Amino acid sequence: MAKLTIDDLKKIKEKQKATFTLREGGSRAKITVHMGTCGIAAGARTIMTALIDEITKAGVEDVITTTSGCAGLCAREPMITVELLNKAPVKYGDLTEEKIREIFSEHVLKGNPVEKYALVVGSETTY
Amino acid sequence: MEKYRANLLMCAGTGCVASGTPKVRAAIEEELIKKGLENEIKIVLTGCNGFCAEGPVMLVYPEEIFYQKLTVAEVPKLVEEHFLKGRPYEKLMFKDIEKRHAIPLMNDIPFFKHQVLRVLRNKGLIDPDSIDEYIARDGYMAAAKALTEMSPEDIIKAIKDAGVRGRGGAGFPTGLKWEFASKSVADQKYMLCNGDEGDPGAFMDRSVMEADPHSVIEGMIIGAKAIGSSKGVIYVRAEYPLAVQRLQNAIDDCRERGLLGNDILGSGFSFDLEIYLGAGAFVCGEETALMRSIEGQRGMPRPRPPFPAHKGLWDKPSVLNNVETLAQIAPTILNGPEWYRQLGTEKSAGSKVFALTGDIRNVGLVEVPMGTPLKTIIYDIGGGMKNKKKKFKSVQMGGPSGGCIPEELIDIPVTYEDVVKTGAIMGSGGMVVMDEDTCMVSTAKFFLEFTADESCGKCTPCRVGTRVMLDMLTDITEGRGREGDIETLQDLSNDIIATSLCGLGQTAPNPILSTIRYFKDEYEAHIHQKWCKTGICSDLCSFEISEDVCTGCGACARACPQGAIVGEKKKPHSIIQDLCIQCRSCYDRCAFQSIKIGPAKEKDKTAVAVKDQEE
Amino acid sequence: MLQEIDRVIQQYKGKPGSSIPVLQRCQEIVGYLPPEIQKIVARGLKTSAAEIHSVVSFYSFFTMKPRGDHNIRICLGTACYVKRVEEVLSKIKDNLKIDVGEVTEDKKFSIETVRCLGACGLAPVMVIDEETYGAMTPKKVPEVLAEYS
Numbered sequence: 089m090a091k092l093t094i095d096d097l098k099k100i101k102e103k104q105k106a107t108f109t110l111r112e113g114g115s116r117a118k119i120t121v122h123m124g125t126c127g128i129a130a131g132a133r134t135i136m137t138a139l140i141d142e143i144t145k146a147g148v149e150d151v152i153t154t155t156s157g158c159a160g161l162c163a164r165e166p167m168i169t170v171e172l173l174n175k176a177p178v179k180y181g182d183l184t185e186e187k188i189r190e191i192f193s194e195h196v197l198k199g200n201p202v203e204k205y206a207l208v209v210g211s212e213t214t215y
Numbered sequence: 216m217e218k219y220r221a222n223l224l225m226c227a228g229t230g231c232v233a234s235g236t237p238k239v240r241a242a243i244e245e246e247l248i249k250k251g252l253e254n255e256i257k258i259v260l261t262g263c264n265g266f267c268a269e270g271p272v273m274l275v276y277p278e279e280i281f282y283q284k285l286t287v288a289e290v291p292k293l294v295e296e297h298f299l300k301g302r303p304y305e306k307l308m309f310k311d312i313e314k315r316h317a318i319p320l321m322n323d324i325p326f327f328k329h330q331v332l333r334v335l336r337n338k339g340l341i342d343p344d345s346i347d348e349y350i351a352r353d354g355y356m357a358a359a360k361a362l363t364e365m366s367p368e369d370i371i372k373a374i375k376d377a378g379v380r381g382r383g384g385a386g387f388p389t390g391l392k393w394e395f396a397s398k399s400v401a402d403q404k405y406m407l408c409n410g411d412e413g414d415p416g417a418f419m420d421r422s423v424m425e426a427d428p429h430s431v432i433e434g435m436i437i438g439a440k441a442i443g444s445s446k447g448v449i450y451v452r453a454e455y456p457l458a459v460q461r462l463q464n465a466i467d468d469c470r471e472r473g474l475l476g477n478d479i480l481g482s483g484f485s486f487d488l489e490i491y492l493g494a495g496a497f498v499c500g501e502e503t504a505l506m507r508s509i510e511g512q513r514g515m516p517r518p519r520p521p522f523p524a525h526k527g528l529w530d531k532p533s534v535l536n537n538v539e540t541l542a543q544i545a546p547t548i549l550n551g552p553e554w555y556r557q558l559g560t561e562k563s564a565g566s567k568v569f570a571l572t573g574d575i576r577n578v579g580l581v582e583v584p585m586g587t588p589l590k591t592i593i594y595d596i597g598g599g600m601k602n603k604k605k606k607f608k609s610v611q612m613g614g615p616s617g618g619c620i621p622e623e624l625i626d627i628p629v630t631y632e633d634v635v636k637t638g639a640i641m642g643s644g645g646m647v648v649m650d651e652d653t654c655m656v657s658t659a660k661f662f663l664e665f666t667a668d669e670s671c672g673k674c675t676p677c678r679v680g681t682r683v684m685l686d687m688l689t690d691i692t693e694g695r696g697r698e699g700d701i702e703t704l705q706d707l708s709n710d711i712i713a714t715s716l717c718g719l720g721q722t723a724p725n726p727i728l729s730t731i732r733y734f735k736d737e738y739e740a741h742i743h744q745k746w747c748k749t750g751i752c753s754d755l756c757s758f759e760i761s762e763d764v765c766t767g768c769g770a771c772a773r774a775c776p777q778g779a780i781v782g783e784k785k786k787p788h789s790i791i792q793d794l795c796i797q798c799r800s801c802y803d804r805c806a807f808q809s810i811k812i813g814p815a816k817e818k819d820k821t822a823v824a825v826k827d828q829e830e
Numbered sequence: 831m832l833q834e835i836d837r838v839i840q841q842y843k844g845k846p847g848s849s850i851p852v853l854q855r856c857q858e859i860v861g862y863l864p865p866e867i868q869k870i871v872a873r874g875l876k877t878s879a880a881e882i883h884s885v886v887s888f889y890s891f892f893t894m895k896p897r898g899d900h901n902i903r904i905c906l907g908t909a910c911y912v913k914r915v916e917e918v919l920s921k922i923k924d925n926l927k928i929d930v931g932e933v934t935e936d937k938k939f940s941i942e943t944v945r946c947l948g949a950c951g952l953a954p955v956m957v958i959d960e961e962t963y964g965a966m967t968p969k970k971v972p973e974v975l976a977e978y979s
Contacts, residue, residue, distance in 0.1 A: 091472065091473030091478075091480075091481070092472045092473050092474060092480060093480060093481050094359045094363065094480055094481075097350055097355055097356065097359060097480070100347055100350045100351070101350050101351050101353070101354075101356075103347075104347045104348060104350060104351030120339065120340075122339050124421075124422055124425045124426060124457070125421065125425065125455075125457050125458075128457070154342050155342055155343075155344075156338075156339045156340060156341060156342055156343065156426065157337075157338055157339060157343050157422065157425050157426020157427060158338060158339065158422045158425065158426050158580060159338065159339040160335065160338055160339070160422075160579045160580045160581060161326060161577060161579040162578045162579045162580065163576065163577050163578040163579055167339075169339060174230045174233050174234075174267060175230060175267055176228060176230060176263045176266075176267045177228075177263060178318060201318060203318055206318040207318075207319075207324075208318065208319055208320070208321055208323075208324050208327060209318045209319070209320055209321070210228070210262065210263045210320050210321035210322075210327075211228055211262035211263040211321070211340075212262045212321060212327055212330060212332055
C-alpha cells in the first residue's frame with residue numbers, strides 16, 4: 089500500500105465517518121461487542137458467536153457486528169452496544185447467550201430496545 | 216470551563232447529526248460572532264444523550280436549559296433571547312419534562328454522568344484492530360500537525376503549557392522530561408513507552424493498549440519528534456497477551472501506511488518502534504531498571520544522575536513515558552494547552568483514569584477531571600459498597616508504594632498534591648476500596664509480602680528491611696506481637712525510605728506508615744489484646760452469637776465446616792468454642808449480624824484434633 | 831527441540847540485548863529452562879552461563895522447574911486479595927495436595943502465583959493455561975479443576 093499523505097488522512101477520515109455513523113454506509117444497525125481481557129473472560133466470545141449465529145439465521149445483511157475494547161464497567165461484563173440508524177445507542181450488560189438472542193430479535197430486528205437488560209441509552213461525551 | 220459565561224452542549228450523536236447539528240452549530244457560531252458573544256459562550260459537542268427523536272438537541276449550562284428540535288431559522292431568535300437578553304427561549308424548550316424514559320439516560324446514571332473521556336476517548340467506540348476507525352476519530356491528525364507544522368520547541372512548549380504530568384506515579388512534568396532529552400546531543404535517542412503496569416489493582420494501561428493502541432503510538436511519534444528520536448520501544452508485560460497482539464497489529468498497520476518508518480506523512484521525519492516483552496519483575500517499572508531489562512540484563516535500578524534524558528537505554532538519551540501519559544498527547548497537540556487546562560486544577564491539570572476495584576459496586580475503569588472529590592468517585596461513580604450493609608473503611612491508592620486513605624479524608628479532591636498529603640500517592644491510579652471487614656494490619660502485610668518478594672536485592676535496606684518488617688507483621692497477625700513493635704516498624708520504615716536507591720525501596724514502607732497513621736488502634740488491639748476485630752487474623756479472634764439478635768434460622772450451623780454451632784430451630788444458637796477454628800464462615804453467612812467477634816480465647820486444642828480423627 | 835532452539839538463537843545472534851527474548855522463546859519450546867538449556871543459550875549468544883542464569887533467576891516469568899500439563903496461575907493482586915483469593919488458593923492446594931511452585935505426582939497440574947493480571951473487575955481471578963476464570967470461590971474450585979481431568 090502506498091504511503092499516506094495528510095490529504096489521504098483527511099479522506100480516510102471522511103470516508104470512515106460515513107460508515108462509522110451508519111448513515112451513508114447502507115447499514116441499518118451496528119452491534120459492538122466489548123472485548124477487552126475482562127470482557128472475554130466474562131464470556132464475550134460466546135456472545136459474539138451467538139450473535140453471528142443469529143445474524144446468519146435471520147439472513148440479514150444490513151447489520152454490522154464489530155468488536156471494541158473495554159467499555160469500562162467491568163462489573164457488568166459482558167457488554168454490547170446496539171445502535172440503530174438515527175437512534176440513540178443502547179448499552180446492555182450482564183449478558184448471556186439467551187439474552188443476546190432475545191435482544192437481537194427484539195431490538196435489532198424489530199427496533200424495540202429490551203428494557204429489562206438495558207443499562208443505559210446514549211453515548212458518553214468525549215472532550 | 217469556568218472562563219465562559221455559558222456552555223452550549225450540543226449533541227453530536229448519530230441521530231442529532233443526521234437531523235442537522237452541524238448546520239445549527241455553524242449558525243449559532245455565526246450568530247454569536249455577530250452579537251460579539253464568541254468569547255463569552257462556548258459550544259461543546261457531546262455524545263448522544265438519548266433524545267434522538269427530539270434532535271438536534273442542546274443543553275445550556277449553567278442554567279441547565281434543554282432545547283430541542285433546533286433549526287437554523289430559529290437560531291438568531293434563540294441567541295438574541297437567551298444569550299443577549301438572558302431569558303430562555305420558550306418556544307424551543309423541552310416541554311414534556313415528565314416524560315420518563317424506560318431505559319435510564321447517561322446523565323441519570325452517576326457512573327457515566329461524572330466521567331469525562333479524553334484518554335479513554337475511543338473506549339468501546341472503535342475497533343482497536345482498525346487503523347481507519349482510529350483515523351475517523353481524528354487519529355494521526357495530531358501527529359500530522361506535529362510533524363509538519365510544529366518544531367520540537369513548539370511541541371515541548373505546548374505540552375509544558377498544558378501542564379501534562381506523568382501518569383505513571385510521581386507526576387513529573389512530561390514537557391520538562393522531553394525538553395531535557397531534546398537538548399541532549401547524541402547520534403541516537405530513544406523514545407520509550409512503559410507498559411509494564413505492575414501495581415496490583417491497576418489496569419488502565421492494559422485497557423488503553425487493548426482498546427486504543429494507536430493512541431499510544433501517536434503519542435510516541437509526537438514525543439519522538441520533540442526529542443529527536445528515530446527509534447522507540449514499547450515495554451509490555453508478557454501477562455498482557457491481548458494488549459501485545461493489538462499493539463503489534465497496530466504497529467504493522469502503521470508501517471504499511473507509512474505512519475511509522477521513513478519519511479512519515481511526507482514530513483521527512485523518520486521513526487520506528489518495536490515491542491519488548493517484560494518478563495515479570497515489578498521493579499522494571501522503574502525507568503533505569505526497565506532500560507537495563509531491555510538491554511537483556513537483570514532489571515536493577517542504578518543511581519541517577521546521570522538521568523536517562525542524558526544516558527538512558529544503551530547509554531543514549533532516552534525518554535520513558537507511561538501509556539496513559541502518551542495516550543493524552545495527541546488531543547492536547549490538536550486542541551491546544553487551553554483545552555487541556557479546562558479540566559483539573561492549576562498544578563494537576565487534565566483528567567485521570569482510575570481503576571475502581573475491591574468491595575465496590577461498580578468495579579471498572581473511569582476517567583474524571585483531576586480534583587474530583589474522592590467521595591464522588593467512590594459513592595457516585597463507584598456506587599458505594601458492594602455489600603450495602605457494610606461500611607466503607609478505606610481506599611488504597613498507589614499500590615505497594617501507596618497508602619490507605621481513611622473515611623475521614625474522603626472529601627479530599629483527587630490531585631497529586633492532596634493525595635500525597637494523606638500519605639498515599641496518586642500512583643498509576645488504582646483505587647482498591649475496602650469495607651469494614653478488612654483488617655488493616657493484614658493489608659499492610661499483604662503489601663509487604665509483595666515488595667519483599669519484588670525487591671531486586673541491590674540495596675540492603677530494601678532487601679533485608681522489607682523482610683524484617685514482613686516478619687514483624689506476620690508475628691503481629693499471628694499473636695506474637697510485642698510492646699514497641701509499632702515504634703520499631705516506624706523507625707525501620709524511615710530508615711528504608713532514607714537509604715534506598717530507587718522508588719521501590721523509597722516507597723515500600725508507605726503501606727505500613729499510612730495504616731499505622733490512621734488505624735493505630737487496630738495494631739494496638741492486635742498486639743495488646745490479641746484481638747483482630749475483623750476476624751481476618753484467625754489466631755486473634757473468637758466468635759460468639761448474641762442471643763438477643765439470633766433468630767435461630769440455622770444458616771450459620773449449616774455453613775460451619777466444624778459442626779461447632781448448635782441450637783434448636785428458631786431459638787438462639789451457640790458456638791462450641793473448643794471446636795471453632797475461626798474460619799469466619801458463620802459471620803459471612805449470618806443475615807442478622809448476630810455474630811460478634813471478640814479477642815482470642817484459650818481453648819482446648821485437642822477438641823479439634825479429636826474431632827478430625829473421628830472423621 | 832534442540833534444532834528449534836538453535837534456530838531461535840541464530841535469529842537473534844549478534845543483536846544486543848537479546849537474551850530475554852531468546853529465553854522467552856526457549857521456555858515456550860521446552861516448557862522450562864533447566865541448566866542444560868541455559869548453557870546452550872549462553873554458548874549460542876556468546877555470553878557466560880552465569881550471565882544467563884542471573885537473568886533466568888531474576889524474572890518471575892522464567893522457571894527452572896517443569897510445569898504440569900495444566901499450569902494454574904493464581905492472581906495475588908490487591909483486588910483479588912481484598913476479595914479473599916487466599917481461600918481459593920488454599921482450596922486448590924488442598925484439592926491437588928501440592929504447594930505453590932510444585933507439580934502433582936501425575937504431572938497434570940502445577941500451581942503458580944502471579945502479580946496482578948489486570949482483570950481486577952473479575953476478582954478473584956485465576957488462569958489455567960490460557961483460560962481466565964473470574965469471580966472464583968472455594969466452592970467453584972472442584973468444578974473448574976474437573977474440566978481439566
